[in-house]
Amino acid sequence: MELDEGAGPSGGSPGAHAARNPGAAAVVSVRVPKMAELVVAQLRRQIIRGELLEGDALPSETELMQRYGISRPTLREAFRVLESESLIRIRRGAHGGARVQPPTQRVAAKYTSFLLEYRGVTLRDVYEARVALEVPRVGDLARNRTPADLATLRESLERHAAAEQEDPHLAIKLHGEFHMLVIRLADNGTLLLLSEMLQDIIDLGNVSLHADAEVSEEEARTAAVRTHRRLYDYIVEHDSAAAESLWRRHLEETMVYLLGDNAAMTVSDLFD
Structure with missing residues (x-):
C-alpha cells in the first residue's frame, strides 16, 4: 500500500480521516534519508569499526561518486558532515584530499x-x-x-x-x-x-x-x-x-x- 503524506484515503487530511474513523491507524510520515546522509553513515561505520585506519586517504572524489552513484555536491556535503564530526580532515589544493581521523576522547x-x-x-x-x-x-x-x-x-x-x-x-x-x-x-x-x-x-x-x-x-x-x-x-x-x-x-x-x-x-x- 502506497503512503500519501498529504491526504487520507478519501482525499481529506489524515487528521480528519482519523476523526471520522477513531479506530483507523494514523498515517505516519516517513522521512527518507538524503543521499549525503547515507554516504556519511557508510563511511562513519567504516571508520568506527577500524576498517579505515587513522591517516588513511579516502578514495578520490571520482571513485566515491561512482561507487555511491552521487554527484560531487552531494559527496562534498557528506565530507562536510564527517569533517564537522572530526572523523576526517580535509587538505585543500592539488595534493589534498580527505584523510581518516578516528574519534578521540x-x-x-x-x-x-x-x-x-x-x-x-x-x-x-x-x-x-x-x-x-x-x-x-x-x-x-x-x-x-x-x-x-x-x-x-x-x-x-x-x-x-x-x-x-x-x-x-x-x-x-x-x-x-x-x-x-x-x-x-x-x-x-x-x-x-x-x-x-x-x-x-x-x-x-x-x-x-x-x-x-x-x-x-x-x-x-x-x-x-x-x-x-x-x-x-x-x-x-x-x-x-x-x-x-x-x-x-x-x-x-x-x-x-x-x-x-x-x-x-x-x-x-x-x-x-
Whole structure:
C-alpha cells in the first residue's frame, strides 16, 4: 500500500480521516534519508569499526561518486558532515584530499562541555563527578591488581619522581596521567572514557584559572607524589578500603586547592 503524506484515503487530511474513523491507524510520515546522509553513515561505520585506519586517504572524489552513484555536491556535503564530526580532515589544493581521523576522547569532551555549558553545570560539580568515578575504581584495582599492573604503576611513579627533579611542567602532566592510569588498569572502558572527558575539562579549568600563576608550589607537588606512593602501597597490600579513603581525600583536597573561590563558576565561564 502506497503512503500519501498529504491526504487520507478519501482525499481529506489524515487528521480528519482519523476523526471520522477513531479506530483507523494514523498515517505516519516517513522521512527518507538524503543521499549525503547515507554516504556519511557508510563511511562513519567504516571508520568506527577500524576498517579505515587513522591517516588513511579516502578514495578520490571520482571513485566515491561512482561507487555511491552521487554527484560531487552531494559527496562534498557528506565530507562536510564527517569533517564537522572530526572523523576526517580535509587538505585543500592539488595534493589534498580527505584523510581518516578516528574519534578521540578530546572530541567527546568538547561536545560534553557544550552540554554542561548549556545546563549551567559548575566546576565543583565536574570535580565531584571525578571523585565519584575514580574512588570506586581505585578499590577495584586494589582488589584485583596483577603483577603486570604493579609494574606499570611503579614505572609511572618513577617517571613522576624523576620529573619532579628536572621538569615541574612535565611532573604536573604525569600527575594527571597517573590518575588516568589507575582508571585504565581497573579495566572498564566506559568509565575510562568518562574519566578522560572529565579530566580534559578539568585541565582546561586549571589552565584558565591559573594562567598567570607559577607552576604549582613544590610542596603541593611533593605531597601529591607521596600520596601516589601510598596508594601504590595499599594496592600492593590489596587494601581496597584504605586505597579508596586515601584517594577520596586526595581528590577532595585537590579540588579545594585548585578551585579556590571559583567553585561556583560554570563550565561556560571557561569558554567566555
